[in-house]
Amino acid sequence: MLRFIFRRTLQMIPTLLAVVLIIFVIFSVIPGSFISSLMAEGRNAMNADVVAHLNSEFGLDKPLLVRLGDYLWGLAHFDLGISYRTREPVWNVIEPRLWPSIKLALTAMGFAVVVGVPLGFLAALKPGSLFDTGTMMMAVSGLSLPEFWLGLLLMYVFALQLGWLPSFGYHPGSIKHIVLPAIALGVSPMALLARTTRAGVLDVMNADFVRTARAKGLTEPRLVFAHVTRNVLVLVLTTLGLQFGSLMGQAIVIEALFSWPGIGSLLVDSVSTRDIPVVQGTVIVIVLWFLVINMLVDVAYAAIDPRIKVA
Amino acid sequence: MLTRLGLTAALMLGMATATLAQDATPKDGGRFVYVAPYGSSITSLDITATPHTQDEIVAKAINRSLYKWNPESGKPELALAESVEKSADGKTYTYKLRDATFHNGDKLDADDVIWSYNRLADPKKALPGAEQMLQIAGVAEFQAGKADHISGLKKIDDKTVQITFINLAEPGWNLMSNFAPIYSKDYPEDQLASKPNGLGPFKLANYVPGSKVELVKFDDYYEEGKPHLDKLAIMLMGEASARDIAFRNGEIDVNVLGPVQYEAYGQDPALKDHILEVAEVYTRNIGFNPKVEAFKDKRVRQAINYAINKDLIVEKLLKNKAYPAVSWLPISSPAFDKSAKPYPYDPEKAKELLKEAGFETGLKFSVTATSNESWGVPIVEAIIPMLAKVGIKVTTDPVESSVLSDKILSDNFEAFIWSNSSGPDPLKYLTCFYSKTPQTACNYVKFSNADFDKLIEQAGNETDPAKQNEILKEANNLLQEEAPIWFFNYNKAVMAYQPWVHGLKPNAMELAIQDYEDIWIDASAPASRK
Numbered sequence: 001m002l003r004f005i006f007r008r009t010l011q012m013i014p015t016l017l018a019v020v021l022i023i024f025v026i027f028s029v030i031p032g033s034f035i036s037s038l039m040a041e042g043r044n045a046m047n048a049d050v051v052a053h054l055n056s057e058f059g060l061d062k063p064l065l066v067r068l069g070d071y072l073w074g075l076a077h078f079d080l081g082i083s084y085r086t087r088e089p090v091w092n093v094i095e096p097r098l099w100p101s102i103k104l105a106l107t108a109m110g111f112a113v114v115v116g117v118p119l120g121f122l123a124a125l126k127p128g129s130l131f132d133t134g135t136m137m138m139a140v141s142g143l144s145l146p147e148f149w150l151g152l153l154l155m156y157v158f159a160l161q162l163g164w165l166p167s168f169g170y171h172p173g174s175i176k177h178i179v180l181p182a183i184a185l186g187v188s189p190m191a192l193l194a195r196t197t198r199a200g201v202l203d204v205m206n207a208d209f210v211r212t213a214r215a216k217g218l219t220e221p222r223l224v225f226a227h228v229t230r231n232v233l234v235l236v237l238t239t240l241g242l243q244f245g246s247l248m249g250q251a252i253v254i255e256a257l258f259s260w261p262g263i264g265s266l267l268v269d270s271v272s273t274r275d276i277p278v279v280q281g282t283v284i285v286i287v288l289w290f291l292v293i294n295m296l297v298d299v300a301y302a303a304i305d306p307r308i309k310v311a
Numbered sequence: 312m313l314t315r316l317g318l319t320a321a322l323m324l325g326m327a328t329a330t331l332a333q334d335a336t337p338k339d340g341g342r343f344v345y346v347a348p349y350g351s352s353i354t355s356l357d358i359t360a361t362p363h364t365q366d367e368i369v370a371k372a373i374n375r376s377l378y379k380w381n382p383e384s385g386k387p388e389l390a391l392a393e394s395v396e397k398s399a400d401g402k403t404y405t406y407k408l409r410d411a412t413f414h415n416g417d418k419l420d421a422d423d424v425i426w427s428y429n430r431l432a433d434p435k436k437a438l439p440g441a442e443q444m445l446q447i448a449g450v451a452e453f454q455a456g457k458a459d460h461i462s463g464l465k466k467i468d469d470k471t472v473q474i475t476f477i478n479l480a481e482p483g484w485n486l487m488s489n490f491a492p493i494y495s496k497d498y499p500e501d502q503l504a505s506k507p508n509g510l511g512p513f514k515l516a517n518y519v520p521g522s523k524v525e526l527v528k529f530d531d532y533y534e535e536g537k538p539h540l541d542k543l544a545i546m547l548m549g550e551a552s553a554r555d556i557a558f559r560n561g562e563i564d565v566n567v568l569g570p571v572q573y574e575a576y577g578q579d580p581a582l583k584d585h586i587l588e589v590a591e592v593y594t595r596n597i598g599f600n601p602k603v604e605a606f607k608d609k610r611v612r613q614a615i616n617y618a619i620n621k622d623l624i625v626e627k628l629l630k631n632k633a634y635p636a637v638s639w640l641p642i643s644s645p646a647f648d649k650s651a652k653p654y655p656y657d658p659e660k661a662k663e664l665l666k667e668a669g670f671e672t673g674l675k676f677s678v679t680a681t682s683n684e685s686w687g688v689p690i691v692e693a694i695i696p697m698l699a700k701v702g703i704k705v706t707t708d709p710v711e712s713s714v715l716s717d718k719i720l721s722d723n724f725e726a727f728i729w730s731n732s733s734g735p736d737p738l739k740y741l742t743c744f745y746s747k748t749p750q751t752a753c754n755y756v757k758f759s760n761a762d763f764d765k766l767i768e769q770a771g772n773e774t775d776p777a778k779q780n781e782i783l784k785e786a787n788n789l790l791q792e793e794a795p796i797w798f799f800n801y802n803k804a805v806m807a808y809q810p811w812v813h814g815l816k817p818n819a820m821e822l823a824i825q826d827y828e829d830i831w832i833d834a835s836a837p838a839s840r841k
Contacts, residue, residue, distance in 0.1 A: 036717035038362050038439060046439060048751060049454055053437035085354045086504060096520055155556045167557045170522040256351045257550050261521030265351045274713055
């Protein structure tokens, strides 16, 4: 197992390098720069000497390959560089945003699992029933709802009309403040989990070993919980891993809407101001999150299904 | 039109007066929940390191500069100095500093002023606020590395500082800038971005990057009896729809409105009585690049001004959240000529001018534009059919905001649509059209006119403010005649506020930047504000 984890960790390096390279090249060729973003508000342009000093300070006057080399050298030493905007180490900019993002992703995924998996299970046990049809209609709607619109709708209903929850903001110890952004973010994975679970359960319920178990006189609850669930879990876990991994990236819109101080909103601000070191640092964190979650899912496979060997 | 502008100005003044009268007996205490609406984060708590309005909204609570802007009088006035004496040649000012205390307990003295201005102008630090120092004698030499300090700054005694300027312009216009605050020379510079130490009415209590800044009353603030509030929370909320819901739900005390919300709030009986409006010092315009052959001809530029029905665009697209522009200087400028008339909508006249200029068969150009609803692609799309009627074919070159400035400063455009600062200092902002002002500074359309240059030079040497204003009015009118840009509109900034909030001011510089020390909340505020 440890060898597997070590190997997967090593495999992350080329992925991360490729991402860094792509981001670096993209932001080097697209128009606009950090300096031009400073003048985007239409105030007087900055003094030419100030601009020259800023370019020199950030190494923006160096050739592209030299800048890339400098960046990779820093990265090899776990140095993500200095933010153009705040002039602080990039890690200092990202670090306070990490926990709010993780907290939001965990809560959204918790909501998706707690609601989506039982719904899919129950729908599959009564296929074609009103409950099944209703659940699947809800799942399709959940998948197709734009997060931004859903977020606004939740704010309107639960904050403005019912007054149950605050419409925005972040308070470290407050559960009330996380409910709406977590639901807005969690509805799409919840719907996908419901659909996947339903499909998986239906598939397993028709398998030979289920028929055999029934023939042997196993009670339906025992059959479902002891045999079907375990076989469906691999499929559910795969969906869960992929969804959970991509949640941090998906949270960009939700974080901006709810004034949630996560790395998604940091990424948006950094892109618009061309704060390239922070963009790269943030993307690296998002990609790492995705890779780590999926590695953990692979590890979990072995625990759930002995037929799968991670090594 | 002029009547309307006059009425508007009168209404603004009336509104301000009414606000003041209503605010005659402020009450102390409570918590005010404000918004910074220009994004979901701020750049830095050290305002000298950033040029963004979003950061300025926070900095105004924490810091103070030598001068401050008075939104009621529309002029800069002394803030950290209690008196000033001007030399006979009008270039040297001697300031007597107030007894003021920094948040960490340091006392303000002349060395702080000298240190702060040297730091701002220091080329090695490359601070955006350096622009505000350029008028001080010796800054050019300091920035060029020929001097190790600014020679125009002199300490007379602990409480007296003398500043020599290179010209006769009123120094308050630059030194009132929130980007040029006075810091304590003894405070560690590396802490300014995370633990700011200012002379303002509120000190930092808690900062959650990407969410909010919480501040508490600074008891040793230099203005007696101020601030009134105990706590100030500034929520970083860039999403207009989210702000709208939060405001209607009473979670925030103000909301900065866009055109659509302006119309909706104006029609809502529960909201329409608590709206503050002001003509801000921003002029929205389409700049014509003279490298396009047709734009070298004044008649073509004038024709475009005649061919567009800007009143219609302001009414239908901007929902009247703008004032149609006359020339460059905005309504609130002291040099705004109330007798001047904007270009009327006259397509026939436009055709005539184009024919005279040899473009009766038409011409084509593209307008570089962002997605901004008030001065971006939607506006260009509205003018396309209007210009098509006179034979001008316009296309859009859509870009994002940082790319727009990049393209303009690198002269990579045919025309652009932008919203630019045009005040409050009329001399400074008309100088943008002075032929020696480079395109990379603010002469984006490379305007060059000998008569205009002469007027700017004359105004720069005039010490009598009234006479200077008359010269600048003439220059502004000449600019209108020359039409280097399409004069579109002056921004009407609109802020909705909760009924329990008092002391907000119609700040023409930027409505979102308020004098927090004058704001107070009354007994009708909900429990969360008490």
